[in-house]
Amino acid sequence: MGIVSKGAKCDVEGCDKDGARSLNSSRVENAGLRLKSSGKKAALCKEHYKEWKKETKEDRDLERARYDRF
Numbered sequence: 001m002g003i004v005s006k007g008a009k010c011d012v013e014g015c016d017k018d019g020a021r022s023l024n025s026s027r028v029e030n031a032g033l034r035l036k037s038s039g040k041k042a043a044l045c046k047e048h049y050k051e052w053k054k055e056t057k058e059d060r061d062l063e064r065a066r067y068d069r070f
Helices: 025-030 046-055 057-068
Strands: 021-024 041-044
Touching: 021 025, 021 046, 025 041, 041 046, 046 057
Parallel strands: none
Antiparallel strands: 021 041
């Protein structure tokens, strides 16, 4: 059972919507989102998850390409 299924709220400062996805908190902070808590996992609502996806699109494409070579 993950943190989202337990009813976690969005961990981004100023947001109190229900969490939809959980990600590694260091990856979320590297994307420029400020978090309220400093745990291993961060819960993000749909809007902040969408924002995170937009900010990290290029990095994720490069990461995927690194493993698609073989």
